[in-house]
Amino acid sequence: MEISNRGTELIKRFEGLRLTAYRxxxxxxxxxYGHTRGVKTGDVITGHQADAFLREDLQVAELTVNTNVRTKMTQGQFDALVSFVFHVGTGNFTRSTLLKKLNAGDYAGAAGQFYRWIYADGKPLDGLRRRRTAERELFLS
Structure with missing residues (x-):
């Protein structure tokens, strides 16, 4: 499967676009849009390059979902999972209870796992809560 425009727009909305390198x-x-590979202090890119980086990064997230999910998925579920992997990383996803529940066919249980990923340094963050809510809603659509 490949991410839809709806899924890509969700990622763009939560990542935001920054054309100058930042921490x-x-x-x-x-x-x-959240690209980290090979970024150096002072780097500046165009919107076109940001879109190209996003397409490259999405291929990794798509491959991760396509390789590790062993149950049938709707487009909404796939899009939500690609967004999730894009943000939390491949390793976190492949070790997650979310993936274990999904592969066991427990779709409702998997959907409930999105909210476990709203913490940074042990504290819940509103921005992460909003993103996980949007991903969960897309997963359930």
Whole structure:
């Protein structure tokens, strides 16, 4: 499967677009729509390059979901999972209870797991809560 425009727009909305390299809340150099690979201090890109980076990064997230989910998925479920993987990373997803429940066919249980991923440094963040709510709603659509 491939992410739909709806899923891509969700990611863009929550990542935001920054054309100059910056340190994200985790201290990682980031540019564009959450792109981190090879970013250096002072980097500046165009909107076109940000879109290209996003397409590359989405391929990794799509591959992760397509490789690790062993149950049938709707487009909404796939889009939500790609957004989730894009944000939390492949390793976190492949070790998650969300994936275990999904692969066991427990779709409702998997949907409930999105809210476990709203913490940074042990504290719940409103921005993460909003993103996980949007992903969960898309998953359930």
């Amino acid at each position: 994200c809340s985790a201290g990682v150099l980031t540019i564009g």
